[in-house]
Amino acid sequence: MPHTLLRIATAGSVDDGKSTLVGRLLHDSKAILADSLDELTRTSTERGFGGEVPALDLALLTDGLRAEREQGITIDVAYRYFSTDTRSYILADCPGHVQYTRNTVTGASTADVAVVLVDARNGVLEQTRRHLGVLALLRVPQVVVAVNKMDLIDWDEQQFSAIVADIEALANQLGLARIHTIPLSALGGQNVVEPGAQSPWYEGPTLLGLLEAIEPSEHVQEHLPRLDVQYVIRPQGALAPGLDAEAYRDFRGYAGTLAGGTLNVGDNVSLLSNGRPAQSQIAGIHTVNGPAASAEAGEAIVLELADEIDIARGDTIVAGALPEPSKELSAEVCVLAERTLRSGDRVLIKHGTKVTQAKISGIEHVLDVLDYSTRPAESLQLNDLGRLSVRTASALAAEAYASSRTGGSFLLIDPVDGTTLAAGFVQDRHVAA
Amino acid sequence: MTAQTLAPTRAERSVLDALEAESIHIIREVLAEHEKPALLFSGGKDSVVVLHLLAKAVAPARVPIPVVHVDTGHNFGEVIAFRDAAVERYGLNLVVGSVQDYIDDGRLSERADGTRNLLQTRVLLDTIEAHGFDVLFGGARRDEDKARAKERILSLRDEFGGWDPRNQRPEVWNLYNGRHEPGWHVRAFPISNWTEADIWAYIEREEIQLPPIYFAHARQVFERDGMLRAVTPVSQPTEDEPVTIRRVRYRTVGDASCTGAVASEADTIEKVRAELALSTLTERGATRADDRISSAAMEDRKKEGYF
Numbered sequence: 001m002p003h004t005l006l007r008i009a010t011a012g013s014v015d016d017g018k019s020t021l022v023g024r025l026l027h028d029s030k031a032i033l034a035d036s037l038d039e040l041t042r043t044s045t046e047r048g049f050g051g052e053v054p055a056l057d058l059a060l061l062t063d064g065l066r067a068e069r070e071q072g073i074t075i076d077v078a079y080r081y082f083s084t085d086t087r088s089y090i091l092a093d094c095p096g097h098v099q100y101t102r103n104t105v106t107g108a109s110t111a112d113v114a115v116v117l118v119d120a121r122n123g124v125l126e127q128t129r130r131h132l133g134v135l136a137l138l139r140v141p142q143v144v145v146a147v148n149k150m151d152l153i154d155w156d157e158q159q160f161s162a163i164v165a166d167i168e169a170l171a172n173q174l175g176l177a178r179i180h181t182i183p184l185s186a187l188g189g190q191n192v193v194e195p196g197a198q199s200p201w202y203e204g205p206t207l208l209g210l211l212e213a214i215e216p217s218e219h220v221q222e223h224l225p226r227l228d229v230q231y232v233i234r235p236q237g238a239l240a241p242g243l244d245a246e247a248y249r250d251f252r253g254y255a256g257t258l259a260g261g262t263l264n265v266g267d268n269v270s271l272l273s274n275g276r277p278a279q280s281q282i283a284g285i286h287t288v289n290g291p292a293a294s295a296e297a298g299e300a301i302v303l304e305l306a307d308e309i310d311i312a313r314g315d316t317i318v319a320g321a322l323p324e325p326s327k328e329l330s331a332e333v334c335v336l337a338e339r340t341l342r343s344g345d346r347v348l349i350k351h352g353t354k355v356t357q358a359k360i361s362g363i364e365h366v367l368d369v370l371d372y373s374t375r376p377a378e379s380l381q382l383n384d385l386g387r388l389s390v391r392t393a394s395a396l397a398a399e400a401y402a403s404s405r406t407g408g409s410f411l412l413i414d415p416v417d418g419t420t421l422a423a424g425f426v427q428d429r430h431v432a433a
Numbered sequence: 434m435t436a437q438t439l440a441p442t443r444a445e446r447s448v449l450d451a452l453e454a455e456s457i458h459i460i461r462e463v464l465a466e467h468e469k470p471a472l473l474f475s476g477g478k479d480s481v482v483v484l485h486l487l488a489k490a491v492a493p494a495r496v497p498i499p500v501v502h503v504d505t506g507h508n509f510g511e512v513i514a515f516r517d518a519a520v521e522r523y524g525l526n527l528v529v530g531s532v533q534d535y536i537d538d539g540r541l542s543e544r545a546d547g548t549r550n551l552l553q554t555r556v557l558l559d560t561i562e563a564h565g566f567d568v569l570f571g572g573a574r575r576d577e578d579k580a581r582a583k584e585r586i587l588s589l590r591d592e593f594g595g596w597d598p599r600n601q602r603p604e605v606w607n608l609y610n611g612r613h614e615p616g617w618h619v620r621a622f623p624i625s626n627w628t629e630a631d632i633w634a635y636i637e638r639e640e641i642q643l644p645p646i647y648f649a650h651a652r653q654v655f656e657r658d659g660m661l662r663a664v665t666p667v668s669q670p671t672e673d674e675p676v677t678i679r680r681v682r683y684r685t686v687g688d689a690s691c692t693g694a695v696a697s698e699a700d701t702i703e704k705v706r707a708e709l710a711l712s713t714l715t716e717r718g719a720t721r722a723d724d725r726i727s728s729a730a731m732e733d734r735k736k737e738g739y740f
Contacts, residue, residue, distance in 0.1 A: 240524070
């Protein structure tokens, strides 16, 4: 097995013991080096953590900025790194209190696994529903619910089972297929990295054991080999030193990251060039290691095509049938800025590598995160999840988010100051007749 | 077509492959969406890796942007020589902002402790403004420091170069948004998600050249604040600090007046990687006096426009 990368996002509030859990993961997986540990020990002692029995305040490991320490809050997503013999982990630690939706969306949009914290004494709260709702919308492939502070309910199996039942009911409602629940104590370290003797009735893995075993999977099934052109490479007159100018005299390559599937030299491709569909064939593939016969999902590549077609940044190349270009989208959105979105607002939309002008043509509804029902709305505010429709100036090769994360995601941007207003998930396209 | 050899495809992508692809994606987005990018290049291993990735992102074209070096005047000679050789090798334009010039003409004055790291910020911001750069690539990594752990890959700077951690843009999927108001600029950190170990593994795999001070060599040193400091014109021992000749190497390259060496026998990349696997100190904790000033040292400098 090669060493693989797993991206995790943690969601929960300080009150759930999230910082302690992340600190425990880092500490027990030996990711903390001696000088950081010294600082931790010193600060824990200074603050009298543990009272009579001095202990390490593991939450300090994830304490970030001075403004946060002074106010005892977490402002922004923090990224942590640790590795085991089998995996390297990128952990996006998303605070729950301030800007919770913005933070969860930022941290979890690229995650393979999300870990949601629940305080065993409180069970499922509004915040848990909100977090699970956002994770379902993002289609994070795997969700782990860490039921923390089990020590404070004496590792009571019945109470844990009741929480599991609540979580499973929510998961069903949201269509979260792969959800795991683990009873643990971050403070004591039981079932985080090491199993705890206090829960003989629990036969599942520890949190780290589960993370080690989970298959890193694509967020959503990417059906089509799809390349959104980032950058056109024409080296004429500006060739890298040491290359033969004659060999690259007519070189014209389309650089981008391949989403989904495999592309081979010789494959027929469809493309959307400046809003118009066209056909061609792959004449050459250049990976980061040089010319290749094929490329796979996730690789940053450069394509050469057999035909001279006018292709620019923002155009899309796919193997197979091109998603029908459309100028009208219906989408779920998370509002990420302190602005109000209303019908008629003029915005920019960034979809793949294409940025085009757009207009919000209607607000359909807002989601109630308590019972996941929808109600009609005139506008959407910061942290709202809702549905709207957008009309775009240029046609987009959009796909439903359910079938392609790359083809189905977009940002709405304020055209004046550049603020990211919302993250969008395409539900449906209206194809012009 | 110019295909001579065909690279193997990998059934399962390694950590380095995934990080490399992410970084190149970011670099291409930033190059395409900005008017006047530049790369902050110190000759340090992280900026060397970013330059290598930039070259890969645009191959077979030449790296299309200049490199900017803020020279404190206290740099190791070996690093300056390396910088100049790299500029030559990649066919780049070099823009130097000289802290010494600012001191000579009185725009900046030397600090009592002699360190010039804090003086770099003014020179950096003036250089950005003079050249009209709207985005600067940098080699900062999130595993380096608490403040960096919270910084976005595309990080906005106001007209004073300041970073506002409370007002960062959400960064969703791989859709980056570097749009900004006039007078502002962006710092782009394509290797945000790499760790020190990843950097060294990649340097080994790609056979990337580094300044020689990263590898064990004999040097006159003295001990100060638990660190080994080289004897240089800007870093002189006091009477109580005996000078010895030791085998040392540097884990970071910075201002010679405040960057410490570590005792080491690691004179090859493989040995450096083996040594790091056993190290019990963080990179900055081990070797950077400037980061020890307070646990919020980096946060404060970033807010003022530092790298």
